[in-house]
Amino acid sequence: MKCPNCKSKDIGKIGVNQYYCWSCFIELSILQGQIYTHQVEEDGTLSSLDDLFEDDDRTISM
Ligand SMILES: [Zn+2]
Numbered sequence: 755m756k757c758p759n760c761k762s763k764d765i766g767k768i769g770v771n772q773y774y775c776w777s778c779f780i781e782l783s784i785l786q787g788q789i790y791t792h793q794v795e796e797d798g799t800l801s802s803l804d805d806l807f808e809d810d811d812r813t814i815s816m
Pocket residue numbers: 757758759760761762775776777778779780
């Protein structure tokens with residue numbers, strides 16, 4: 755799987771269906787074949803980046 759943001763494969767697993775991109779520092783979660791992206795803000799809150807991507811980019815191709 756690749757990061758939909760930076761296309762890097764440098765993805766680390768941080769939990770069940772949760773991953774972290776070490777290249778652009780966003781969190782990825784996988785749900786029903788879709789990638790959901792979140793950015794961790796400086797105060798620790800998560801903001802969704804899903805609006806930035808097309809559905810195709812967020813669909814996992816197996
Ligand atoms: Zn990335």
